[in-house]
Amino acid sequence: MAALSSSSSPSSFFFSTSSPHPKPTRFSTLVRMAYQENAPSLAVVGVTGAVGQEFLSVLSDRDFPYRSIKMLASKRSAGKHVRFHGEDHVVEELTADSFDGVDIALFSAGGSISKHFGPLAVHKGTIVVDNSSAFRMDGNVPLVIPEVNPEAMKGIKVGNGKGALIANPNCSTIICLMAVTPLHRHAKVLRMVVSTYQAASGAGAAAMEELVQQTREVLEGKPPTCNIFRDQYAFNLFSHNASVLSNGYNEEEMKLVKETRKIWSDANVKVTATCIRVPVMRAHAESINLQFENPLDENTAREILKNAPGVVIIDDRKANQFPTPLKVSNKDDIAVGRIRQDVSLDGNKGLDIFICGDQIRKGAALNAVQIAELLL
Ligand SMILES: NC(=O)c1ccc[n+]([C@@H]2O[C@H](COP(=O)([O-])OP(=O)(O)OC[C@H]3O[C@@H](n4cnc5c(N)ncnc54)[C@H](OP(=O)(O)O)[C@@H]3O)[C@@H](O)[C@H]2O)c1
Known part of the structure; x- marks a missing residue:
C-alpha cells in the first residue's frame, strides 16, 4: 500500500530574497518563506466556509508567497477572526472595493457571489480563481486541473496588471x-x-x-x-x-x-x-x-x-x-x-x-x- 502524501508535487516553491521579481524555483540554496514584500497580494472570498478554511490551510502548508492577505466573507462574519500563519486576521465584509490592489483572489462563496464580484475583481486587475460553477462552461474562461491541462491558462500571469478569471472544476x-x-x-x-x-x-x-x-x-x-x-x-x-x-x-x-x-x-x-x-x-x-x-x-x-x-x-x-x-x-x-x-x-x-x-x-x-x- 502506498503512503499518501499531505502535499503533492509541485511541492512548495522557494524564492530568492535577493531577486526583485521572485521567480519560482525549487530546492537549492534559496530561502523558504511565505510573507514577502514583492510577492502577490491575496484575497480569500468565503474564508469562513469549508473551502475557505481549507484555502488557508493549503496556502500555509505550501508556503504560498504573499505580501498581504484579505479575509473576506459576508456581513455576518465581518469582525470575526481567522488564523493564518500563526496570526489572527480580521474578516472583512466583501464589497465592490475589496479588490483594490489585490493580485490574486481565491473565491469560494457560491455561484451568485462569483457572478457578481468576479467580473468586478477582474476589472480591477485581479486574477480570480473561482471554485463555483458560475464560469466553468464559459468559453473564455479556462477550466483547469494543473496536472491535466495547465496549458489552458497559458498567458495568464500575475504582474502584468491584467485581471482574468480561471475556473476550478467541480470536485467530482x-x-x-x-x-x-x-x-x-x-x-x-x-x-x-x-x-x-x-x-x-x-x-x-x-x-x-x-x-x-x-x-x-x-x-x-x-x-x-x-x-x-x-x-x-x-x-x-x-x-x-x-x-x-x-x-x-x-x-x-x-x-x-x-x-x-x-x-x-x-x-x-x-x-x-x-x-x-x-x-x-x-x-x-x-x-x-x-x-x-x-x-x-x-x-x-x-x-x-x-x-x-x-x-x-x-x-x-x-x-x-x-x-x-x-x-x-x-x-x-x-x-x-x-x-x-x-x-x-x-x-x-x-x-x-x-x-x-x-x-x-x-x-x-x-x-x-x-x-x-x-x-x-
Ligand atoms: N465544499 C466543497 O467540497 C466544494 C468543492 C468545490 C467547490 N465548492 C464551491 O465552493 C463554494 C463554497 O462552498 P463551501 O462548501 O465552502 O460553502 P460554505 O461552507 O457554506 O461557505 C460559504 C462561504 O461563502 C460566504 N458567503 C456567503 N454569502 C456571502 C456573501 N453574501 N458575501 C460574501 N461571502 C458570502 C460565507 O460567509 P459567511 O460565513 O459570512 O456566511 C462562507 O464563507 C460553493 O460555490 C461551492 O459550490 C465547494
Whole structure:
C-alpha cells in the first residue's frame, strides 16, 4: 500500500530574497518563506466556509508567497477572526472595493457571489480563481486541473496588471480526471460511466454540522432536524441534492459530462454519471467504468497510475484493502484501487476502478492554490 502524501508535487516553491521579481524555483540554496514584500497580494472570498478554511490551510502548508492577505466573507462574519500563519486576521465584509490592489483572489462563496464580484475583481486587475460553477462552461474562461491541462491558462500571469478569471472544476470532476486522464492519454477513453458516493463536506460547513446533529438525534431516538437536505442524512443515502434537469440527470451529474469534455478538449467522449450523497463527513468516492479505443491491460494501467502525479494506488486484493474516504481525508493525493479488467468487454478494452479523494482539498482548495502557483 502506498503512503499518501499531505502535499503533492509541485511541492512548495522557494524564492530568492535577493531577486526583485521572485521567480519560482525549487530546492537549492534559496530561502523558504511565505510573507514577502514583492510577492502577490491575496484575497480569500468565503474564508469562513469549508473551502475557505481549507484555502488557508493549503496556502500555509505550501508556503504560498504573499505580501498581504484579505479575509473576506459576508456581513455576518465581518469582525470575526481567522488564523493564518500563526496570526489572527480580521474578516472583512466583501464589497465592490475589496479588490483594490489585490493580485490574486481565491473565491469560494457560491455561484451568485462569483457572478457578481468576479467580473468586478477582474476589472480591477485581479486574477480570480473561482471554485463555483458560475464560469466553468464559459468559453473564455479556462477550466483547469494543473496536472491535466495547465496549458489552458497559458498567458495568464500575475504582474502584468491584467485581471482574468480561471475556473476550478467541480470536485467530482477533478477527482475523477486525476485518475482517469493518465489512462486516457495511453488508451483513449471512448466512454466513461461514473457513480459517485459524495460526502457531507461537498455541501459546505452547514451540511457537515447537519450530519453530526442528525446522527446524535437518531441515536438518542429523536426526530432528525433536516435544514440543509430534504431527506434524512444520518444512516441514509440519497440522490445528489443538485437540481434535477429535464433530461433526468441532476446538475452534478451533467457537470461531470460537460466539464470532462472541456478539460480534455474532446467533444466526443461519452460520459454518464449517477451522483449519490452518502453519510460520510469528508472525501468523495467514485466507481468508474472505462471503455477504451485501444487495449489497456490492468498491469499496464497500474504502472501508469503508479507514475501519475497526485495519484496513489491502494489495491491489496489479498487483504481486501482499497481506497476509503477516511484513508484520503486531509490528504492531497487521489487514491485508486479495485483496478480490474472489465470482463464484459473483449480485448482488454475496458477497466473498472474505484477512487477516493478529499474533495475540499484536491477537489477545491488545493487545486485552486496549485492554479495560483502556476500564475507565479
Ligand atoms: N465544499 C466543497 O467540497 C466544494 C468543492 C468545490 C467547490 N465548492 C464551491 O465552493 C463554494 C463554497 O462552498 P463551501 O462548501 O465552502 O460553502 P460554505 O461552507 O457554506 O461557505 C460559504 C462561504 O461563502 C460566504 N458567503 C456567503 N454569502 C456571502 C456573501 N453574501 N458575501 C460574501 N461571502 C458570502 C460565507 O460567509 P459567511 O460565513 O459570512 O456566511 C462562507 O464563507 C460553493 O460555490 C461551492 O459550490 C465547494
